[in-house]
Amino acid sequence: MPKQKLLQLLQEITEDRIPFNKLIGMKIDNLDLENIKIRFEMRPELVGNFMRGNLHGGVISTVLDVTGGMLAWTGIMKKMEGSTFEEITERFAKIGTIDLRVDYLRPGLGKYFIATGSTLRAGNKLSVIRMELHNDEGILIAVGTGSYVVG
């Protein structure tokens, strides 16, 4: 199966088949084997503190966790070049978040938000990913670090 098709499938699942992601309105702006960029618009449903109008902390941790999980997925894809679709999806079913730390640095205010990540370690059993959330003005809103089981 061509790599590009698998990435497209990942994108479809993440955007359309996971209701909680849809609630947040996550859209994948960019996805390849090394990088990911998830975008979502500010909406009233995502507000945590109605006096200040900022993002709910749970929205932030959800998006950062999804961002890290997708990089754990693409890290596995890179290691499995040449494998069949079945082998890869079987492996995907084993991927899960072990633990996550989120640091809420500044109030989640903005028109839209961009989550990115970078892989600190891509092992055979474990991946460790660092994530960041910026707003539309490029201000760093939150960072996270996640450990993912990948095999």
Next chain:
Amino acid sequence: MPKQKLLQLLQEITEDRIPFNKLIGMKIDNLDLENIKIRFEMRPELVGNFMRGNLHGGVISTVLDVTGGMLAWTGIMKKMEGSTFEEITERFAKIGTIDLRVDYLRPGLGKYFIATGSTLRAGNKLSVIRMELHNDEGILIAVGTGSYVVG
């Protein structure tokens, strides 16, 4: 303002005025100055992995963060006995999550889930809270630790 009324107001805000909490369907089963118990039912909207049907990790981290935040609130209330409603709500506006760690121990499967917490430290500037999520069979699904700024 009587303490009981303030706790009721906190409950109303948490359940009804924060859209993201409503999406999850959090209901406060029990709330006093020392304890909290938040309950939510499993629903298709909360599923993360549609093959396994378990809770989205973001639902778990959201509920644990809200649980910790409410204990940070009641910790402040305890310290402010005798203060006016205005003084207390002014203080409430300063409360926020500094950081959160979540450990996803077992798949989030169950009919409903119960989040509880315990206060490790209730300071004048900072509170540290430990949270747990169990399912309807009493199985421990996830734990968390959060640091909250309270003044």
Next chain:
Amino acid sequence: MPKQKLLQLLQEITEDRIPFNKLIGMKIDNLDLENIKIRFEMRPELVGNFMRGNLHGGVISTVLDVTGGMLAWTGIMKKMEGSTFEEITERFAKIGTIDLRVDYLRPGLGKYFIATGSTLRAGNKLSVIRMELHNDEGILIAVGTGSYVVG
């Protein structure tokens, strides 16, 4: 190999064969398959802030990490009853800390300190352990949560 002998070996290694543990002066007060209790005395070498005379944060995180690691070990021993010494030690060599969170709750003041832990999850690949440090008066000084790879 009798279980009791293996636990004794673990204790010897932890107390005597790891120089950094010896520097801190860790002594295992109690060790069985379910529980651990590590004790160390306050000494000038362990002070972090010489104006306040409290424990160095690094001493605290070191002791909590060792405590968690030992519970990850005994969790494996429980699963391997009937295995040979070689099988068990081969497995032990794979155990390592994935990540650790430490919350420094109160100044590390006291005559001696006791570290304990409890296992939140003992899986075939991963263990998650929660640790606590109390001083000689029973005051909770710090808590931690660690993820350990065990297979």
Next chain:
Amino acid sequence: MPKQKLLQLLQEITEDRIPFNKLIGMKIDNLDLENIKIRFEMRPELVGNFMRGNLHGGVISTVLDVTGGMLAWTGIMKKMEGSTFEEITERFAKIGTIDLRVDYLRPGLGKYFIATGSTLRAGNKLSVIRMELHNDEGILIAVGTGSYVVG
């Protein structure tokens, strides 16, 4: 008091007046208001696993915590330009680690190690710092994130 003198004092305290730092042999290679670089040599006393000869996890978490703490200090110095020595040292006495996460990415093997950090947030009450440890070949051994109370 000239800024340069205060930085020199910080360096002296960190290297010489904190016994646990001396045990590890931390040397400050570079320190200004924005950056820090701490170096230490591999020595037998710092080994955790005597079969593999790698750094004890506690050494890693200690060095990362000290690195973060020093950046929290210099962040305060930047905000206090023009203050007296007494005002600054009084403020310094309030600085402490709230919590720390360490991710152990690769075995701590090398001739020497370099710890660096970057400030994610420098507030009036809180600072959040991200730390990294590389070995002499530039391999990333561990990362950390710490929250520090600064006022």
